[in-house]
Amino acid sequence: MSDKILLDVKGLKQYFNVGRPDEVKAVDDVTFHIYEGETFGLVGESGSGKSTTGRTIIRLNEPTGGEVIFEGKDVTKIKGKEELRKFRREVQMIFQDPYASLNPRMKVNDIIAEGIDINGLAKSTEERNARVNELLKTVGLDPNHGTRYPHEFSGGQRQRIGIARALAVKPRFIICDEPISALDVSIQAQVVNLLQDLQHDQNLTYLFIAHDLSMVKHISDRIGVMHGGKLLEVGTSDEIYNYGVHPYTESLLSAIPLPDPDYERTRTRIKYDDSVEKDGQVRTLKEITDGHYVYASDAEVKFYRDKIQAKKA
Ligand SMILES: Nc1ncnc2c1ncn2[C@@H]1O[C@H](COP(=O)(O)OP(=O)(O)OP(=O)(O)O)[C@@H](O)[C@H]1O
Numbered sequence: 001m002s003d004k005i006l007l008d009v010k011g012l013k014q015y016f017n018v019g020r021p022d023e024v025k026a027v028d029d030v031t032f033h034i035y036e037g038e039t040f041g042l043v044g045e046s047g048s049g050k051s052t053t054g055r056t057i058i059r060l061n062e063p064t065g066g067e068v069i070f071e072g073k074d075v076t077k078i079k080g081k082e083e084l085r086k087f088r089r090e091v092q093m094i095f096q097d098p099y100a101s102l103n104p105r106m107k108v109n110d111i112i113a114e115g116i117d118i119n120g121l122a123k124s125t126e127e128r129n130a131r132v133n134e135l136l137k138t139v140g141l142d143p144n145h146g147t148r149y150p151h152e153f154s155g156g157q158r159q160r161i162g163i164a165r166a167l168a169v170k171p172r173f174i175i176c177d178e179p180i181s182a183l184d185v186s187i188q189a190q191v192v193n194l195l196q197d198l199q200h201d202q203n204l205t206y207l208f209i210a211h212d213l214s215m216v217k218h219i220s221d222r223i224g225v226m227h228g229g230k231l232l233e234v235g236t237s238d239e240i241y242n243y244g245v246h247p248y249t250e251s252l253l254s255a256i257p258l259p260d261p262d263y264e265r266t267r268t269r270i271k272y273d274d275s276v277e278k279d280g281q282v283r284t285l286k287e288i289t290d291g292h293y294v295y296a297s298d299a300e301v302k303f304y305r306d307k308i309q310a311k312k313a
């Protein structure tokens with residue numbers, strides 16, 4: 001991981017149905033950055049705005065406000081189709097449901113080659129086919145199976161197809177939106193290992209979205225905790241896992257099953273009461289200790305600093 005910021009998200013807002021009774025602030029003033037070569041884990045319960053954050057970064061949504069600086073350029077300002085196509089070569093997305101995200105009527109070879117074709121990345125059919133074969137091998141699939149259709153593959157294999165499709169355009173940054181949640185537990189580690197190997201070999205940067213803190217802990221360098229469209233806490237994996245202080249982070253931590261059954265039976269799950277945030281005070285994400293950010297009011301800064309210190313003592 002370098003200290004060069006690859007993606008800088010500033011005050012990102014994504015509201016839906018603005019001005020209507022069903023208005024949703026799916027992403028509400030979210031600020032974070034991701035270093036080159038880093039894996040940034042984004043966790044939170046269903047509906048917290050994780051996918052919307054990812055989709056807005058990659059411009060599948062038109063952002064309501066804020067900036068998304070990638071490689072020094074604000075991608076929210078991209079207007080032309082051509083410029084957007086170039087940006088989407090650099091930034092790819094892998095989805096939770098590997099079946100729904102693959103066209104069932106297309107052969108796997110053609111699914112993987114789509115980005116190569118659209119971007120004119122192969123000079124000849126031979127080069128295109130050779131590249132697809134290489135991609136199939138890279139993700140651990142048999143190149144002879146490229147003429148098959150998605151339904152002929154298992155869930156884990158389909159996710160490998162989705163990964164090959166993303167890699168085909170040689171991206172620098174991949175948004176992994178719960179890429180293993182739909183897979184059997186026995187298969188999850190294999191796909192995670194593949195993603196980690198690829199990151200290492202191809203110097204990739206990941207935004208890794210998950211429900212579960214225990215899942216992202218091992219693969220993330222840093223973690224952001226999201227709830228109700230807000231980023232509530234950010235820090236290194238170890239810091240969040242061991243010294244997370246926002247009540248919502250604490251509730252997530254208390255929900256992770258413990259390996260020791262005796263201890264597991266006696267410990268209490270903390271339930272998050274979000275009325276603490278509805279007291280009329282102005283809160284923003286603030287750096288409480290070095291690199292450890294918490295969504296807090298001015299008055300709460302000292303409280304959280306003391307809380308971190310107490311946990312570390
Ligand atoms: N296109 C849309 N139109 C209206 N509301 C939307 C749209 N997309 C998302 N939302 C709403 O935005 C909120 C955040 O949704 P989002 O899918 O980002 O959550 P999530 O954290 O990814 O949840 P999950 O863990 O279930 O995938 C939800 O209330 C959702 O209903």
Ligand SMILES: [Mg+2]
Pocket residue numbers: 050051052177
């Ligand atoms: Mg989602």
